[in-house]
Amino acid sequence: MELLNDMALFVEVVKARSFRGAAETLGIPNSTLSRRIGLLEKEIGLRLLHRTTRRIEPTEAGQIYFERSKRIVEEARLAHEHLGEMLAQPSGLLRVSLPVDFANTYLAPLITEFAQRYPDITFEFDLTPRRVDLVTEPFDLAIRVGESEPSHLIARPLARLSANLYASPAYLERCGEPKEPADLSRHQCLRMMKTTTWTLHHGTRTEVVDIDGRFSLNSVGMIRRLATLDMGIIFMPEEIVSEDLADGRLRRILPGWHSAPSTIYAITETRLLPAKTQRFIEFLRERLSRS
Structure with missing residues (x-):
């Protein structure tokens, strides 16, 4: 210089x-x-x-x-x-680790919109369940939902999501609709593995409900699919099931009851980010905040 x-x-x-x-x-x-x-x-x-x-x-x-x-x-x-113009149209390969089901069901349309806005960026996404090491592996960032991170990593909050209760009309016609959170203990609840309770909030009220059912899984996508096939009640963010709600495959039950919010984070190894990474984080924060 x-x-x-x-x-x-x-x-x-x-x-x-x-x-x-x-x-x-x-x-x-x-x-x-x-x-x-x-x-x-x-x-x-x-x-x-x-x-x-x-x-x-x-x-x-x-x-x-x-x-x-x-x-x-x-x-x-x-x-x-022309530096501003160059930064406005960043380029290069963006490597991101994404949560599998959240990426498939919710982030995919947003990623498509981002790719159309920035045609000079190419993408490499890792959607395996494993927790990538941002220090030793060549990732620009990771998107995580409700997970704490080691102190040496930088966690930028993007949005907060709450889970609600949903079931298919056919399941509710066959098994009846819960009127109170305690009624869930008598229903087929489609749940993540090792989950035995759901904690629900309504204003100042909090209910911890014991749940059971024939299915426990480690895939949000599969849980959602089984719910649309009339197999039970699910507890997840509206953003994940928005298409099923719009098409009538699912409907909300126990309105007003929901989970405590979970934060979506963009995790990076450093605060000094290239333009492609900055733009991706800014875009997700903008779009997720509208939800």
Whole structure:
């Protein structure tokens, strides 16, 4: 950067044909300018200027250096002027670790919208259930729902989601509709593995309900699918089942009762992020906040 600055100073001196005139244009002391040009000549090992008491002329080498320096300085100026535009259209490969079911059922349309907005970005998504290591593996970020992270990682909150209760109309017709949270203990509850209770909130009230059922799974997508096939009651965010609600495959039950909010995080290894990663995080925060 210092060399580029000295090249810019040299260009102004040659244009002005005087240290004094260039110094006035640049707004720096004449002695400082003369010293900087002297250091430049020493660094590149060439005499660039013929100095006289009345006028300064470039040497043959100085004229060549002037032409090249002028071009480099102009390119740097244009790059600086268009930096905002460059950042607005980031490019490169974006590597992201995503929660499988949340990505498939909710993030996929948002990712499509982001990809259309930034056509110069390519994507590599890891949707395996494993917890990737952002320090040793080549990921730009990970999206996590309601999980705490080690203190050496940077967790940026994107949104907060609450779970509600849903079932299919056919299941409710066959088994009846719960009227109170305690009624859930007598129903088929489709639940994640090792989950034996659901905690529900309604205003200041909190109910911890024992749940049971024939199915316990480690896939939100499969739980959702079984619910649409009339196999039981589910407890998950509306964003995950929005299409099923719109098509009438599911409907909400016990309205007003919901889970405590879970936070969606964008996890990175550092705060210094390239433009592609910054834009992706900003986009998700903007779109998820509308939910």
